[in-house]
Amino acid sequence: MEKYENLPAADAALDITDAVCPITFVRAKAALEEMEAGAVLALRMNDGEPVQNVPRSVKEEGHRILKLADNEDGTYTLFVRKVEEA
Amino acid sequence: MSFSNEQLERYSRHIILKEIGIKGQKKLSAASVLIIGAGGLGAPAALYLAAAGVGRIGIADADRVDLSNLQRQIIHGTNDLGKEKAESAAESMRAVNPETRVETHVCFVSAANIGALIAGYDFVLDGTDNFPAKFLINDACVLAKKPFSHAGIIRFRGQLMTYVPGAGPCYRCAFKEPPPPDAVPTCSQAGVVGAMAGVIGSLQAMEAVKYFTGAGELLTGALLTYDALAQEFRKIRLPRREACGVCGSNPTITAPFDYPGAVCEVAP
Numbered sequence: 521m522e523k524y525e526n527l528p529a530a531d532a533a534l535d536i537t538d539a540v541c542p543i544t545f546v547r548a549k550a551a552l553e554e555m556e557a558g559a560v561l562a563l564r565m566n567d568g569e570p571v572q573n574v575p576r577s578v579k580e581e582g583h584r585i586l587k588l589a590d591n592e593d594g595t596y597t598l599f600v601r602k603v604e605e606a
Numbered sequence: 607m608s609f610s611n612e613q614l615e616r617y618s619r620h621i622i623l624k625e626i627g628i629k630g631q632k633k634l635s636a637a638s639v640l641i642i643g644a645g646g647l648g649a650p651a652a653l654y655l656a657a658a659g660v661g662r663i664g665i666a667d668a669d670r671v672d673l674s675n676l677q678r679q680i681i682h683g684t685n686d687l688g689k690e691k692a693e694s695a696a697e698s699m700r701a702v703n704p705e706t707r708v709e710t711h712v713c714f715v716s717a718a719n720i721g722a723l724i725a726g727y728d729f730v731l732d733g734t735d736n737f738p739a740k741f742l743i744n745d746a747c748v749l750a751k752k753p754f755s756h757a758g759i760i761r762f763r764g765q766l767m768t769y770v771p772g773a774g775p776c777y778r779c780a781f782k783e784p785p786p787p788d789a790v791p792t793c794s795q796a797g798v799v800g801a802m803a804g805v806i807g808s809l810q811a812m813e814a815v816k817y818f819t820g821a822g823e824l825l826t827g828a829l830l831t832y833d834a835l836a837q838e839f840r841k842i843r844l845p846r847r848e849a850c851g852v853c854g855s856n857p858t859i860t861a862p863f864d865y866p867g868a869v870c871e872v873a874p
């Protein structure tokens with residue numbers, strides 16, 4: 521497991537381990553919508569399909585992926601910096 | 607206002623779209639649409655707009671559900687025969703989406719009441735089947751600076767256009783005056799394929815969704831025609847007419863008025 525100090529500081533956290541595609545991304549998108557530009561969201565998701573799809577979809581929306589941390593419990597935490605749309 | 611997880615799920619397929627997203631879905635939630643006619647065109651339009659989460663939908667129709675309506679007016683069922691169409695439509699819409707506020711107006715739309723009726727909504731959808739009503743809706747919307755979707759269907763043909771104040775021609779720019787009542791067959795005499803109402807009414811709902819979310823281009827300044835036999839859509843450029851009686855530079859129509867003798871009183 522990664523040392524906690526290596527992880528970006530998050531301004532908000534969201535757990536989407538109880539959701540499946542596409543609701544995983546929809547909830548992430550909704551959470552990012554409510555945040556200030558430049559703020560960081562820590563997004564906890566399941567291994568497998570969410571980890572394959574959510575980071576890509578979030579990136580396609582124009583946000584910046586800072587880090588994908590393996591929690592070593594079958595989940596990952598994705599750190600995303602919100603980028604305000606042009 | 608932020609969406610609940612249940613709302614995020616209900617509207618997820620909209621929210622995923624870049625062109626709509628959370629922002630667009632919120633615009634739909636804040637929007638209001640008046641659908642005039644709970645018939646062939648109004649049926650799919652009302653269902654799709656309710657399902658889309660449009661916040662408030664008014665549905666105006668004075669008629670009752672008749673057996674001959676059911677071939678195309680898919681918002682009504684066999685169990686609804688004899689019910690007021692506006693009420694029957696509202697029941698179906700509420701069943702699809704209880705979050706949408708549905709308001710029923712059981713009345714014929716006329717020059718006397720159209721101003722007050724459209725004033726309460728952001729967008730008007732013309733689902734009527736006769737020329738006097740179409741010209742009345744056009745004139746009232748132009749005079750009130752209210753955006754609206756025009757559509758018409760007959761046999762295997764359909765057409766639609768969208769009027770947005772200041773953004774292009776009105777229906778009267780293109781069609782000037784209703785044809786004489788005996789020059790065109792009534793809707794019941796001419797017939798119409800049921801699915802035609804589905805195609806064109808759904809396109810009207812699409813225009814409303816695009817109007818509110820700002821996605822893409824509207825049918826302002828263009829008439830879209832559909833020929834089902836040739837299976838062909840055509841988009842005809844439509845200029846604004848300076849001499850138009852209602853939106854031209856010297857308008858002669860300054861208040862909505864009724865043409866005598868609607869060609870057919872029953873919604874399509």
Ligand SMILES: [Zn+2]
Pocket residue numbers: 775776777778779780847850851852853854
């Ligand atoms: Zn005009």
